[in-house]
Amino acid sequence: MIRGIPTLDDLGDVSGKRVLVRADFNVPIEDGNITDDFRIRAALPTLNWLRDRGATVVCATHLGRPKGAPDPKYSVEPVRARLAELAPGVELLENLRFDPGEEGNKPEFVDTLIEGVELYVNDAFGASHRAHASIVGPPHRLPSAMGLLLAKEVEVLLVLRNDPKRPFVAVLGGAKISDKLGVVEALLDVVDSLAIGGAMCFTFLAAQGKRIGDSLFEPDQVDTCARILEQQGSKVHLPEDIIGLDATGNLATWGTNVPDGGKGFDIGPGTAAAFSDIVMEARTVFWNGPMGMFEDDRFAAGTRTLAQAMADTKAFTVVGGGDSAAALAEFRLDDEVDHVSTGGGASLELLELGDLPGLVALREAPNAH
Numbered sequence: 001m002i003r004g005i006p007t008l009d010d011l012g013d014v015s016g017k018r019v020l021v022r023a024d025f026n027v028p029i030e031d032g033n034i035t036d037d038f039r040i041r042a043a044l045p046t047l048n049w050l051r052d053r054g055a056t057v058v059c060a061t062h063l064g065r066p067k068g069a070p071d072p073k074y075s076v077e078p079v080r081a082r083l084a085e086l087a088p089g090v091e092l093l094e095n096l097r098f099d100p101g102e103e104g105n106k107p108e109f110v111d112t113l114i115e116g117v118e119l120y121v122n123d124a125f126g127a128s129h130r131a132h133a134s135i136v137g138p139p140h141r142l143p144s145a146m147g148l149l150l151a152k153e154v155e156v157l158l159v160l161r162n163d164p165k166r167p168f169v170a171v172l173g174g175a176k177i178s179d180k181l182g183v184v185e186a187l188l189d190v191v192d193s194l195a196i197g198g199a200m201c202f203t204f205l206a207a208q209g210k211r212i213g214d215s216l217f218e219p220d221q222v223d224t225c226a227r228i229l230e231q232q233g234s235k236v237h238l239p240e241d242i243i244g245l246d247a248t249g250n251l252a253t254w255g256t257n258v259p260d261g262g263k264g265f266d267i268g269p270g271t272a273a274a275f276s277d278i279v280m281e282a283r284t285v286f287w288n289g290p291m292g293m294f295e296d297d298r299f300a301a302g303t304r305t306l307a308q309a310m311a312d313t314k315a316f317t318v319v320g321g322g323d324s325a326a327a328l329a330e331f332r333l334d335d336e337v338d339h340v341s342t343g344g345g346a347s348l349e350l351l352e353l354g355d356l357p358g359l360v361a362l363r364e365a366p367n368a369h
């Protein structure tokens with residue numbers, strides 16, 4: 001038991017039992033091919049633990065966002081093929097989100113999921129912030145446990161949240177700010193510094209009264225950003241230079257004021273150096289979200305510089321999911337950080353709230369008391 005949540009050992013003898021493992025195999029697929037199987041490999045320790053002890057393992061996952069109906073585009077077939085290579089004999093159910101009961105958390109859908117199943121394991125950290133049927137349903141009905149991946153993720157992120165070595169620095173990027181303001185505020189209560197890059201910086205720069213040209217920003221969040229800066233501004237580090245395209249489409253570097261018609265796509269070299277210094281001096285770093293549109297080489301330098309600092313620093317380094325993990329992998333630095341989380345939204349929500357619907361449900365499992 002960890003934090004009131006049963007672990008695999010709390011399942012008792014699994015030999016000969018049918019175990020449903022909710023995994024997050026929501027992997028990127030292009031033209032039917034998996035472009036990054038990190039999430040599948042991350043679940044292998046749990047799958048092997050169960051197989052080695054004689055359990056029959058049935059996995060279930062969502063894939064993409066089909067709207068509650070079967071859609072060949074989101075078939076789990078490529079995942080099934082990869083899983084067969086990595087963990088022969090493990091079954092995989094069809095995409096959970098082909099049934100509206102998954103996102104709607106319908107009891108009848110839980111019934112079908114657990115039919116013929118004796119035990120349930122949640123190893124889907126990346127989806128445990130969703131109160132969907134496969135995450136919160138089975139733990140109320142079957143002896144249940146957190147898998148090894150889920151346990152590791154929770155441990156690492158809760159140490160960050162509750163007991164980080166200081167200085168503790170967070171670096172946030174990515175495009176959407178409305179998703180992240182809750183976590184920005186929660187992080188500001190625990191970090192010593194928060195560096196903000198990516199498109200989300202423009203809403204903060206606008207809140208400071210800076211000119212941002214045509215850069216992406218969220219007008220309805222400007223007031224909240226202004227309030228955050230007023231209350232906790234001393235901890236917040238914003239870009240001091242920006243790289244983008246000017247009104248005629250030419251590459252340009254500006255100070256913090258982007259001229260009319262200009263559009264920012266990356267933090268500038270001065271900012272990248274300043275953020276790197278902060279990371280180098282930290283003892284704990286959490287990074288979520290790229291610093292710029294790194295898929296385009298012209299706007300990759302900021303993210304690349306930050307990724308290199310994450311690799312070089314002596315700090316304990318954690319990267320939260322999705323695009324930042326993809327950036328690290330692209331720069332071949334993914335082995336150079338201490339923990340790459342399999343969850344984007346889930347890692348942010350766990351840092352913000354200290355708990356997740358999936359964990360709450362596991363604490364209520366019949367074998368948790």
Ligand code: 3PG
Pocket residue numbers: 024026064065126127130344345
């Ligand atoms: C993710 O990739 O963020 C997780 O698998 C959750 O997917 P969702 O954001 O579509 O719920």
Ligand code: MG
Pocket residue numbers: 344345
């Ligand atoms: Mg997501």
